[in-house]
Amino acid sequence: MLKIKNLHAKVEGLKILKGIDLTINAGEIHAIMGPNGSGKSTLSSVIAGKEEYEVTRGEINFEGEELTEFDAEERAHKGVFLSFQYPVEIPGVTVTNFMRTVINANRQAKGLKDMPANEMLKMIRDKSELLEIDRKFLSRSLNEGFSGGEKKRNEIFQMAMLEPKLAILDETDSGLDIDALRIVANGVNKLRRPDNATLVITHYQRLLDYIIPDYVHVMLDGKIVKSGGKELAYELEEKGYDWIKEEVGA
Amino acid sequence: MELKDKLLSSFLAFEENVNMNSDIHDIRSRAIKDFEEMGFPTKKQEAWKYTSLNKVLKHDYTVFPKKHDTIDYRDVEQYFIDDIDTYKIVFIDGIYSSHLSATTHEKIDACLMSSALNNSKYKPIIDNYFNTVAPKESLTSLNTAFSREGAFINIPKNTMADKPIQVLNFSTGNESALLVQPRNLIVVGENSHVQIIERHQSLTDQPVLTNSVTEIFADKRAIVDYYKIQNDNHNASLIDNTFIEQHRESQCSVHTFSFGGNLTRNNLNYYQKGERIDSTLKGITVIGGKQHVDHNTLVHHTEPNCESHQDYKGVFAGSSTGVFNGKIVVNKEAQKTNAFQSNNNILLDDKATINSKPQLEIFADDVKCSHGCTIGQLDDEALFYLRSRGIPLKEARALLMYAFANNVLESVKIPELKARITNIIALKLGVNVGYSL
Ligand SMILES: Nc1ncnc2c1ncn2[C@@H]1O[C@H](COP(=O)(O)OP(=O)(O)O)[C@@H](O)[C@H]1O
Ligand SMILES: [Mg+2]
Numbered sequence: 001m002l003k004i005k006n007l008h009a010k011v012e013g014l015k016i017l018k019g020i021d022l023t024i025n026a027g028e029i030h031a032i033m034g035p036n037g038s039g040k041s042t043l044s045s046v047i048a049g050k051e052e053y054e055v056t057r058g059e060i061n062f063e064g065e066e067l068t069e070f071d072a073e074e075r076a077h078k079g080v081f082l083s084f085q086y087p088v089e090i091p092g093v094t095v096t097n098f099m100r101t102v103i104n105a106n107r108q109a110k111g112l113k114d115m116p117a118n119e120m121l122k123m124i125r126d127k128s129e130l131l132e133i134d135r136k137f138l139s140r141s142l143n144e145g146f147s148g149g150e151k152k153r154n155e156i157f158q159m160a161m162l163e164p165k166l167a168i169l170d171e172t173d174s175g176l177d178i179d180a181l182r183i184v185a186n187g188v189n190k191l192r193r194p195d196n197a198t199l200v201i202t203h204y205q206r207l208l209d210y211i212i213p214d215y216v217h218v219m220l221d222g223k224i225v226k227s228g229g230k231e232l233a234y235e236l237e238e239k240g241y242d243w244i245k246e247e248v249g250a
Numbered sequence: 251m252e253l254k255d256k257l258l259s260s261f262l263a264f265e266e267n268v269n270m271n272s273d274i275h276d277i278r279s280r281a282i283k284d285f286e287e288m289g290f291p292t293k294k295q296e297a298w299k300y301t302s303l304n305k306v307l308k309h310d311y312t313v314f315p316k317k318h319d320t321i322d323y324r325d326v327e328q329y330f331i332d333d334i335d336t337y338k339i340v341f342i343d344g345i346y347s348s349h350l351s352a353t354t355h356e357k358i359d360a361c362l363m364s365s366a367l368n369n370s371k372y373k374p375i376i377d378n379y380f381n382t383v384a385p386k387e388s389l390t391s392l393n394t395a396f397s398r399e400g401a402f403i404n405i406p407k408n409t410m411a412d413k414p415i416q417v418l419n420f421s422t423g424n425e426s427a428l429l430v431q432p433r434n435l436i437v438v439g440e441n442s443h444v445q446i447i448e449r450h451q452s453l454t455d456q457p458v459l460t461n462s463v464t465e466i467f468a469d470k471r472a473i474v475d476y477y478k479i480q481n482d483n484h485n486a487s488l489i490d491n492t493f494i495e496q497h498r499e500s501q502c503s504v505h506t507f508s509f510g511g512n513l514t515r516n517n518l519n520y521y522q523k524g525e526r527i528d529s530t531l532k533g534i535t536v537i538g539g540k541q542h543v544d545h546n547t548l549v550h551h552t553e554p555n556c557e558s559h560q561d562y563k564g565v566f567a568g569s570s571t572g573v574f575n576g577k578i579v580v581n582k583e584a585q586k587t588n589a590f591q592s593n594n595n596i597l598l599d600d601k602a603t604i605n606s607k608p609q610l611e612i613f614a615d616d617v618k619c620s621h622g623c624t625i626g627q628l629d630d631e632a633l634f635y636l637r638s639r640g641i642p643l644k645e646a647r648a649l650l651m652y653a654f655a656n657n658v659l660e661s662v663k664i665p666e667l668k669a670r671i672t673n674i675i676a677l678k679l680g681v682n683v684g685y686s687l
Binding site: 045048049050051052071072073075076077081082084087088090091092093101102105106109158162 | 635636638642650653654655
């Protein structure tokens with residue numbers, strides 16, 4: 001589904017991604033772990049199409065197409081979804097109106113008519129129940145004054161509404177207490193299908209107890225330096241990153 | 251001939267045409283003398299530093315349009331808020347159009363200034379209110395000198411106007427270039443309530459200059475909600491002078507929606523004359539090209555325990571220019587005044603500019619005054635967030651601009667009007683919005 005080859009990216013003249021290789025097949029869950037500043041969020045944003053990041057080398061192939069040829073919105077239409085590490089607050093637009101705009105924008109891109117209002121409301125109700133989101137929450141301004149946990153839950157709610165092919169969850173576990181973590185992980189698991197894939201970015205092994213990865217990758221200084229199975233996550237939790245740094249001579 | 255000279259010489263002919271009582275004659279004669287002395291404002295004056303009338307004044311305006319009653323309702327339907335029942339006072343080239351209007355004298359008077367000036371029944375109201383709050387200023391005096399037509403709205407005490415009143419001023423372009431000077435008087439009695447929607451609309455590309463004066467009086471506990479839709483053709487300019495006198499516990503709000511027109515200047519003055527008064531001034535400006543919109547506001551607090559709320563939002567594209575000049579005066583006696591002012595702007599292009607200047611003159615010591623001005627661009631992070639969800643760039647920008655202006659729309663009390671304004675903004679931004687915010 002996703003084949004990243006030798007990806008290099010710059011922001012404001014600074015080289016941040018320094019040759020990433022990553023292949024994710026349909027049905028798989030991958031986890032990327034790594035210390036702060038290693039480039040995990042940059043990689044997520046580059047895949048999602050943030051314009052400030054300049055891809056200087058390499059390719060991002062998504063279902064046979066070169067993603068870098070497309071704008072962020074077109075990538076979304078193709079089924080790429082990013083759960084933001086820091087979701088943006090948009091005062092003046094309610095969660096419900098935002099969702100309505102998002103769903104209809106995606107339908108329009110596929111040449112479909114707007115979703116009828118009652119169908120939309122039902123879908124919003126069903127998906128918000130999946131994430132145990134309070135009804136009142138839906139009429140609040142998007143992310144404005146939301147707690148860290150509410151923002152993350154709202155991201156996964158959007159993911160549930162959009163049912164993407166590739167979901168990238170950037171530090172979705174940070175700011176969540178254990179109950180919220182369980183709800184969010186449960187939501188993600190329920191959305192799993194043989195034809196979609198998930199890339200989980202996290203600091204902590206904790207989330208990986210709930211969303212069990214097929215592969216774990218370690219990112220250091222803009223490169224994936226080690227890959228393994230889920231046991232690698234336990235090893236990192238126990239021993240930190242220093243041993244890997246030594247191992248790869250970084 | 252210079253426009254000023256033309257106006258001065260036209261005045262004599264004008265006076266011969268209008269047959270009115272001597273009080274008004276005196277007021278007019280004084281006003282034309284004042285205008286002769288002051289002339290048109292220039293950029294040398296502080297209040298006109300960022301707005302030049304030079305280009306607007308250079309046209310050879312016709313001052314006395316001939317009467318043409320050639321407009322079909324179907325041709326102007328789109329400019330009416332027609333999904334609700336309203337009273338309508340409609341003028342074409344400054345002349346009353348009976349077939350487009352729906353006036354009343356039943357519980358309230360929603361009719362014509364010319365009939366109020368000529369009917370002895372209204373003499374006490376004219377004597378008490380006409381030209382009493384309008385200050386001696388060049389453009390206002392000019393309007394006063396030529397005042398004969400406009401909307402006259404009189405709400406007796408303890409009366410709720412049963413429907414909103416629309417005041418529409420169309421210009422046809424039958425004259426090569428046209429100067430119109432509507433003169434409106436609105437008197438709202440104790441405990442009474444009225445909603446008014448005003449619009450100026452040119453129907454052709456001929457140059458039009460409107461120099462309008464509106465005087466509003468809100469008696470004790472009166473509630474007045476006034477909405478101005480400024481979405482005129484690119485060759486139409488508007489100088490709107492609105493003066494409001496409020497008495498004890500009254501609430502007056504003016505919302506100004508500025509989307510169209512060439513040059514628009516809003517002089518909006520509130521004079522508070524009592525305790526526990528609430529004054530609200532709100533505006534949304536969305537312009538582009540070479541358009542210019544200037545908001546020049548004054549709120550004068552004279553007694554204790556009053557409030558004023560100003561919230562102006564502006565989105566400027568192309569090489570458009572905006573001005574916000576907000577003056578708040580708090581007299582020594584006006585203790586416990588709460589005066590808020592905010593002016594937030596988004597510049598979409600490098601060539602767009604906004605000049606924003608608060609002016610606070612506070613002589614009381616126990617007051618809460620706040621003012622804030624921001625000038626920024628659309629937030630790139632927010633744009634990326636919306637686009638990453640599949641919202642195309644143009645719609646994402648529009649959504650952020652709506653979100654930005656939304657709290658000003660929220661206080662519009664007529665839902666159909668709110669929907670109309672939302673549509674105009676969408677059209678202006680070139681997007682099709684399937685949602686209402
Ligand atoms: N917009 C930006 N401008 C400048 N530097 C940036 C920008 N975004 C990220 N960086 C830098 O790139 C590096 C990687 O950041 P990031 O991808 O956020 O790491 P992680 O998510 O792994 O913590 C950091 O050194 C960070 O300071
Ligand atoms: Mg990060």
